[in-house]
Amino acid sequence: MLDELRKIVTEVSKSPDLRTALDIIAQRVRSVLDVSVCSVYVLAEQTDEHGLTEPTLILQATEGLNPDMVGQVHFGLEEGLVGLVARRAELINLENAALHPAFKFVDNIGEEPYFGFLGVPIIHRGEVLGVLVVQTRECRRFSDDQESFVVTLATQLASAIRHARASGEFDQTVDQSDLELAFSARGLPGSPGVVFGTAVVLDSGLSLESVIDQPVNDISAEKDALHTAINAVRDEFEQLKNDFAGITGSQDENLLFDAFIMMLKAGSFVRSIEQRIEQGQWAQAALRDAVAEHAAVFEQMSDAYLSERAQDIRDLGTRILHKLRAEKAEDQQWPENIVLVGRDLSASHFAEIPTEKLVGVVSTTGSGSSHLAILARALGIPAAMGVADLPLNRLSHKEVVVDGYRGIVTVSPRGSLREELTRLVEEEAELTEELAGLRDKPARTLDGVDMAMHVNIGLLSDMAPSQTVGAEGIGLYRTEVPFQIRTQFPSEEEQTRIYREALETFHDKPVVLRTLDVGGDKPLSYFPIREDNPFLGWRGIRLVLDHPEIFLTQLRAMLKASKGLNNLHILLPMISAVDELEQAKGFIHQALEEVSEEIGFVAPPRIGAMIEVPAAVYQTKNLAARCDFISIGTNDLTQYLLAIDRNNERVASRYDALHPAVIQAIANVHRDAANQQCEVAVCGELAGDPLGAVLLLGLKTDSLSMSAGSLPRIKWVIRNITQSDAEDLLKQALECERASDVRALLTAALEARGLGGLIRAGR
Structure with missing residues (x-):
């Protein structure tokens, strides 16, 4: 049986399409196990006349039953033994299926003479995709070996179905996706907001x-x-x-x-x-x-x-x-309201379309912390990430609705569903208008505590939106971005000009320039780094300390740009040891001496260390004693603490900055930094999350830095809560054992204060 199993697995893996794979499974399993019937049911979303969708199991292949019923037999999750297998997500092995209370008779399917029943769920990463069924004429249970055989093939089939969903082939196979009817696909939240638009599908590669x-x-x-x-x-x-x-x-x-x-x-x-x-x-x-x-x-x-x-x-x-x-x-003729859709979209794809017409983004990969989602938040447009089940090859120019709060994409909405989505979009527009009125108002709690509100930027073009929303400074200037868009290292003069413009634009406010942070998922085309594990390799401060010529050039440019302004803050990324911090500070002092000799007195900058690796969390006391400020990068910190690559679609859904371990680590950093009288800023995406902002307010964070698009929402939250309440919520959150419990706690708190519209669609 093992040899037969290998042959079937090989044959399925080489199948040109899902339809062939389903037929191979049905034919080969029936033959090898010498059973009367083998059938495959695939789970798909069916839309009723009201525009409401319901998961339905559809017969897609069979050997032994009436072949004319393929595509015609449907089971809801509450119907029949097939529905029971899918609902429980576990196999069912019965001697006589007809005696089971869940058995459902179906006309014309031809299963009257079959009694033995084995149903195995087809599961991919915890999600039920269908059910594989074998049946016999005689009343008997299936053996353990037969169970194992069918379970193994169900696993193989799961990969084939998942691949077909991602490629769009799935909808053609199940023959149920009339895209003139509404259907929805769920992914992960990317950027808040709800919007109608026209899908423009971009291929990620030239294949x-x-x-x-x-x-x-x-x-x-x-x-x-x-x-x-x-x-x-x-x-x-x-x-x-x-x-x-x-x-x-x-x-x-x-x-x-x-x-x-x-x-x-x-x-x-x-x-x-x-x-x-x-x-x-x-x-x-x-x-x-x-x-x-x-x-x-x-x-x-x-x-x-x-x-x-x-x-x-x-x-x-x-x-x-x-x-x-x-x-x-x-x-190319572009529609007025573009929703950009694709498989592996990146920031570079934005250059292919007129951004003034861009209203939303949908990617079949990634998560809310991927760079594409961060860019969408910076632009203030809704985004849904990791929406793997979209039929991309049939979406072009269809009307779509993006719900960035929940990561849901709805295609061709009709009837009451369209009316409901239209209402949500209108309410979203009202909220946006109200938030715009906060520009010149302070982020002050109801009990009079002010929070400094800064922005994260990567290009000079980001500064205009930052001023529009009333930012009080730049909390993170990603200096690697100007490096990434060039074909060679920018000269000291080029860097000086770029940094000077940022420092002058916010001349009376703090400007935090992070030193070059490349490597990992931020490569330079002209400085290739090939490593087996780049996220744990030569990146951030490690790279520039090994290349002082790059580091000193950048430091000199920063210092020259700051002359006469005195608002320069230098932030050092990926610090994991005191030695790294001291060595970097030595280069800063060297550059300061050189620049002062060249152009006259330049005020010393404030120096900060990023806390974004676990080692730094446990050394906060020693790092804070040597710094003017600490900045917590919650994106990488979460990734390293949870050992989850946030761009890996297989695990991205498990990435959560509200994980108890992450919250406790951030709390420890605040405590140890406060003992050294060292300021603490948070510049990761947690700062731009209304739920996260409540916790950070409770921790008495000195400043929050986020995308310009997120700033008004966070200011609204802070202006409608007391710090005392935030501290109470923090205490409760630190007692939670699950990220879901933390999220439920904070969501309820915002809903109770009339702030639910900041974390979901609608007011």
Whole structure:
């Protein structure tokens, strides 16, 4: 049985699509176990006439039951034995299924003569995706070996279903996703807000597999674009052929180029693409399918040389795709309200669209603490992250609603659902207008305690929004951003100009410049670092201490920029030892002496250390004794304390800055810093979370730094609570054992004070 299991697993893993994988499982399991029936039910969202969705198990493959019922048999989670397996998320093994109280008879399915029943849930990372069922004519329970066999295959099938969901193939397979009807997909909260918009789907890479389906508005224009791209590729091959012949002096090696050139002339390959366009596909999807068809022909050939030509066909298709993309980008017509949607979106994708039309962001990967979500909060637009179940290849130009509070995306809302979402959007607009009125008001609690409100920025263009919301300083200037957008290290003069503008803009307020923090998930293209574990490697202060020429250049630029302003604060990232802090301070003093000799007296800056690794938490007393201020970076601190990569979709949902361990660590830092009379700032995303801000107020944090988009909400919270109440809530939170308990405690507190609209949709 083990050998058969291996064969089935291999066959499923090589399946070209989900439909084939389901059929293979049903056929092979029935044969290997010698049972009467094997069926696969897949869980999908069904939408009723009121626009409400309900999880439903749909028969998608069967060997032994009536094949005409595939796609027709539906079970709710409260219906039948199949629903019971999914609801409990555990297998059920019965000698006589008909005697079980949950048994439900279905007309025309043909299961009357079957008694033995084994139902196994198909689970992926704790989420039930479907149910795998085997049945026998005789009354008998299935053996332990048979149970193990089916459980193993259910696990394999879970991966196939999850992959199909992420690629959009799932909805075509289950044949239930009429996108003219509403449906919703849930991910993780990214950036607060609710907004209607039009989906613009961007592929994360130039691969044929990532091409989405899209309707054709002008068949003639699509065919023209195809021929323009093909001609451009053909010209490239002609040039390559000539260049290669000049190098080798032989024509023999040019046979492949000749073959490509012939394919790109009028022939079956080009004609197959044209036919697909004429049938309603846009050029890129037509190319994708034609390449797959032709590559499959070569792969099936027994001759090894010819079978390997399948990859040549794919490479040819990718070249054509590059040309199509370039032309499409030039002619792109953008909707007025863009919701940017994609698989692995990053900040660089924002450059591909007119940002003045951007109203929302949806990514199938990432979490609320990923850089994309942080950027969305800085722009003040809603974002949903890790929404893995969206059919990307069918979303383009559909109306979508993004609920960034809950991480929910609704497609093509109708009826009462649309009315409810419209109401929420209107209330969100009212709240935004009210928050704008707080600009010139202090963040002062009801019992008269002021909180300094600063902003996190990465580019000079971020400063205008920061002033608009009434920021009282820059709590974190990410100096690595100007480094990342260049092709080489910026000169001392360039850096001086950048830092001077920031310091002058907030000339009467503190400006915290963090020294270069690259490595991990923040690489420099011109300074590549290759490590097995970059988050635990050469990054932050470790890198610049090993490269004093980079460090001193930056420090000199900061000090020169501060002359006559006296508002410079220098923040040192990734400090994990007293030695690192003292060595860095030594370089700061060296740079200060050099700059003072060069341009005259420059006031010494205030020096701070970031607390973002566990080692620093336990050394706060010693670090604070050597600093003017401490700044807690809650993003990395949470990541390192919980051992969770916040950008890893498999564990991102477990990343939570309200985890009791994180709260206790932050409380310890405040206590030890206070004993040294050292100021404490918080510059991570926790500072921009209304729930987190309450805890930080209770800890008597000196200043909070966040994105400009978050600042008005946090100011509203602080102005509507007393510090005394915040301290009481902190005490209760420190007694909680789960992050969910902390969240429930703080959510109830805000709701009771009429502040629920800051953490959810609606007032």
